[in-house]
Amino acid sequence: MSDEARKLGRLIADSDSVVVLTGAGISVPSGIPDFRTPGTGIWEKVNPMEVAHIDSFRRDPALFWSFYRERLNALSDIAPNRAHEVLVEMERDGLIRAVITQNIDTLHERAGQQEVIEVHGSIRTSSCSACGAKVLLQDLEDRFDEQGVASCPLCLSALRPDVVLFGEMLPPDEMLHATQLAAAADLLVCVGSSLEVHPVAGLPEITLAAGGKVGIVTQGPTPYDEVAEVVCSGDVVAELEAALAAAET
Ligand SMILES: [Zn+2]
Known part of the structure; x- marks a missing residue:
């Protein structure tokens, strides 16, 4: 067990309100490529700023769905991994209060996490752009027409x-909830996020400004490494399992 993971575990055990913020890195062991890793990312084939943009959807829904249909199918085929399960155990044991996630894959919920705030939305549903009707992911495939566009029932x-989507605001209710949790946390543990994409990347700043501490479990640098109480840069599963073990001894 690394000294850093042991230290993180002790911090989690000694804090009253621990909030976890997760990014793409926690889903990598499930088989989702982290799109920031050169040569392996799902964005290598297309320009995401063009295809996964709200303007692309409005202009050419068939092109938009030619990319997103494949993406949703890939995401619905994967399962939660041990890192998700460790966070569920931490919640069950009263060690953490909530998980704020940038991920859209619903793997926290599928692992059994109770308190999850999805600040980038999720693949769980799709909505009609005109009347707002919602369609569940498992019913979506039946909604595609010959042009390859999913249409409202x-x-x-x-x-x-x-x-x-690119070009859109984050959902205001979820961001407000996340901001309140970050402000009230005496420890914010950031897992698998490079903390580069705002406004979510500003959450650790909110915790620090309110007098809380920040812990990091991420491979690769983040803008908060200097001010973090602890930085665990090893494998996300190994680091979280070690932190859980240390928190419970
Ligand atoms: Zn409709």
Whole structure:
């Protein structure tokens, strides 16, 4: 067990309100490529700023769905991994209060996490761009027409996935909840996030400004490494399992 993981575990055990913030790195052991890793990312083939942009959906829903249909199918085929399970155990044992996630894959919920705030939306549903009707992911495949566009069962307008697309604001209710949790946390543990994409990347700043501490479990540098109480840079599963073991001794 690394000294850093042991220190993180002790910090978690000694803090009253621990909030966890997760990014793509926690889903990598499930088989989701982290799109920031050169040569392996799902964004290598397309320009995400163009295809996964709200303007692309409005302009050419068939092109948009040609990319997103494949992405949703890939994400619905994967399962939670041990890192998700460790966070569930921490919640069950009263060690952590909530998980704020940038991930849209619903793996925290599927692992059994009770308190999850999805600040980038999720693949769970798609919504009609005209009437707002919602379609569950498991029913979505039946909604594609010959042009490859998913359409609303009520009004036949184009459906869109309920994820935050490029060019869109984050959902205000979820961001408010996340901000309140970050401000009230005496420890914010950031797992598998490079903490580069705002406004989520500003959450550790909120915790620090309110007098709380920040812990990091991420491979690769983050802008908060200098001010973090502890930085665990090893494998995400190994680091979290070690932290859980240390927190419970
Ligand atoms: Zn509709």
